[in-house]
Amino acid sequence: MAFDYAPAPESRAIVDIAPSYGLFIDGEFREAADGKVFKTLAPASEEVLAEVAQASAQDVDHAVKAARKAFETWSALPGAERAKYLFRIARIIQERSRELAVLESLDNGKPIRESRDFDLPLVAAHFFYYAGWADKLDHASFGANPRPLGVAGQVIPWNFPLLMLSWKIAPALATGNTVVLKPAETTPLSALFFADICRQAGLPKGVVNILTGDGTAGAALVAHPDVNKVAFTGSTEVGKAIARTVAGTDKKLTLELGGKAANIVFDDAPIDQAVEGVVNGIFFNQGHVCCAGSRLLVQESVADELLDALKRRMATLRVGDPLDKNTDVGAINSAEQLARITELADAGESEGAERWAPACDLPSSGYWFAPTLFTGVTQAHRIAREEVFGPVLSVLTFRTPAEAVEKANNTPYGLSAGIWTEKGSRSLWMASKLRAGIVWSNTFNKLDPTSPFGGYKESGYGREGGRHGLEAYLAPSSPKGEHA
């Protein structure tokens, strides 16, 4: 008899999803002005979870007005008082973290192990971190008495719905801004539950407004003339469109966009941990990670050994029900994303790379893609250049550290990179040469509220997290010589 893990499903009963949700504007839920709604699905089963309101430009206007009105009082509150609201929110998130983890796994398709052990703890930590800044802004090195910008329009992606919300809302509120946030079309639910957390925390109405909807709502929000700050996390393509939209305005813009990170393994790497790092780098969250290590650059002298180990390890990945506590890889977030991953993987094959995936049974309904790796990939292949945003790893080789740097940097992106070596001086040398905003050395995909996150080049600009993350939401006290 084999040691087969019996199903260990997390209970769905802990979360109570209403049949329908409105927009959260000025402290209350309301229908969209034109009454439009859309459905949100569980990607693991294609089951309809709820119907949510689809915001129009008119709703955007209402939300921005509410945020503008709230800004007067919110920005005038002593920092210590704003801090206490954020601390309350952080605590309530901790209290409700199991419920929110289940909700997130349902709506997003990510494994409960990740929503429970990664997303939710980081969400609460992010609010705790920025709560503490609210009354210490004078000490943040942005001049004495730095001022909030006003109304922040924030658009977030579907890969870490609640975590990305926390990255946007926590620093915005700590610095005295008010917020209109649009969650992604395919993952609106946790943001709506967050609205309820704002209610429980007694947050003044209008300080946080949540608009569910599609890209048109996001575009309207970004373009709204009374928005002072735009923060976007998502694709580079949309990021560029937003940059064009805000051109010529006074809006301050931060963008956290795509990536094509190299995970670089040297012949003296701690090999077992490197394999884990590579697996975690690309299969974590189904590869729906902007900083995913989607290119494995392995030194030729250990390539065979590493690949054998990698394949052996991939064969133990458990793909399936996101709510099963033993699932390592969950569902692809949407049919659209699955189609994109499939198309790029097929291109990899047709361009001559060799495809490999472990044998795994995929569920018959829902959106699934087996963990896949491509060998024989060159820099010229599409799968080595384009962001797949799925569980697809491209393996390339290098001979020398200089070649590794050259290949790693040979991309329009510059979000993250990984280095695996036991030689400290080489690690630091590599870190200094890599043109990427986050460099992980003997680790990968680690995030922390205190640690600035953001990219070089076409991966966007501005930083989220840490002291640096405050800058995006503050106007410097002396305009002269300071940049917008």
Next chain:
Amino acid sequence: MSGKTGGRSHRNVKPEGQSGMNAVDRLSVFKTYKLFVGGKFPRSESGRVYEVTDAQGAWLANAPLSSRKDARDAVVAARKAFGGWSGATAYNRGQILYRVAEMLEGRREQFATEVAAAEGIPRPKAAARVNAAIDRWVWYAGWSDKVTQIAGAANPVAGPYFNLSTPEPTGVVAVLAPRDSSFLGLVSVIAPAIVTGNTVVVVASEQAPLPALSLGEVLATSDLPGGVVNILSGKAAELGLPLALHQDVNAIDLTGADGELAVELERAAAENLKRVLRPQPGDSGKGAWSADPGTGRMLALVETKTVWHSMGV
């Protein structure tokens, strides 16, 4: 070529107004103003020049009218220089910026004359602006090995990791220099860009490019590696767009772009998500560039890199 002639008073030993040949008068030697690209002094590849006049319209010189290909060449030079300059020690960069100040100090007279003519201001005022510009090099020279300490961070992450954030240069920066501050404004946009390791392609003030072109001569003798600063003269409207669209330019400073051009260029810069410094209200008019420059310009042209390393035995 049109316009008044007989300018360049600063070059003639003979007082203006007199005419005819006099055996005792010495005929001055005009300077041919050239671009500064990759450490060399080329003419525009287009072979074009345009007439530069003083505030009264008197002819001062013919400046190269740079083309988009000159801009392209300058970007290539700036990119080529980036690795070495950004990889130099902060101490070394500081020494070189200070050396620029030293070299300028000995040429204050020349620059005061050029600035007075370019900006149409009295000589003493021009001299004060040159002094301020030299002092600005000194100010930024000192920042080279301090900016990392004020803009970096050691981050106390909740785990066994060493985590450090440091500012790094953005890369190649295109700069449209201020239109009405031919030297102090120029220095005020170049120095903060290069002190952190960026390399720049500067489009000098269209109306008053001569101090900028002369600065190239100073930079060439200040141990600054060729290509770190590249200076073009010509029309911002012509050079701005190819620079804003250039895929190998990482940031653009729009200080010298007027309203509509700035919007157009910001939009173009979105093509590869260049970092954009929008024109600031305080960048022109009375008192512009005389205030404490702060750290804003330096910090706008750096990227924060955060390095994690596991900590274990």
Next chain:
Amino acid sequence: MPTTVPAYGSEAAERLASLADVTASDGALRRFLHGLPGVDAVGLDARAATLGTRSIKTSAKAYAIDLAISMIDLTTLEGADTPGKVRALCAKGVRPGDGAPRVAAICVYPDMVATARQAVADSGVQIASVATAFPAGRTALPVKLADTRDAVAAGADEIDMVIDRGAFLSGRYLEVFEEIKAVKEACARPTGTASDGEAKGATRSAPGGAAHLKVIFETGELQTYDNVRRASWLAMLAGADFIKTSTGKVAVNATPPVTLLMLEAVRDFHATIGVRVGVKPAGGIRTTKDAIKYLVMVNETLGEGWLSADWFRFGASSLLNDLLMQRQKLSTGRYSGPDYVTVD
């Protein structure tokens, strides 16, 4: 991958002999051991922790509990041990009760081997004896070898030796290697004294009557994971049948990451040479939850082939009762209590 042979076979000896150049000199052995891939402590800890989050429920849990019971080296290693105490432990090991499987072995000091041997009779439960001046190992080699031979002569099926940590930490790897080899030779049983347990063949048994050798590193004293990986290879090269974490007598005993690392070393040794070695974490594993975490590590690192008492053991004393209580809970649906399992 080479075909698999167990570490105790004569074929294994041949394969190990083919690596003679590695152990030809202190220098060669040092270069080899220091050429092994390093271990990133943070990454190893994180992997072990992640595997520790596996949720083993219902049928999988029932399977795991019985498997864990069958892998226990039920241990008493006290100065106060008496024949009565040892007999009681043997009785428990042979028949844990409620239809639970018997344990793998009874682990005692050498002077209790004969008592234990008699007590387990032909049950198939093996007798393991610590030896080589356990737990410190601080005596001369001849004394260690005599200690080993005594235990084997008294009927021990398995010898749990300790390495000379002092020699290892001061870099005298070849000395440690030679000592393990010498002890392995001392495990050979004089003809005609084969134990009953071996005769029953209930678990894998030593051909030619040699007792199986488990090599204890005392990982808590080796301190670094790099040392543990080197010690693992050193012991396997010297012919260890099992590698074992700890004596249970120091502050830090078996931990999930140390055990995971040893499992990885065994996996790599097997992949390289084709010789299969067992792993025994010992000390500090007291609960069913802990034991299952170890089984998950074995399952996801070495696979099913190692999920038997032939290749994985728990060195434990109190673990058995917790497993029995959990077993009762699974079968009755009620939580059990300490009065419903025997105190031995």
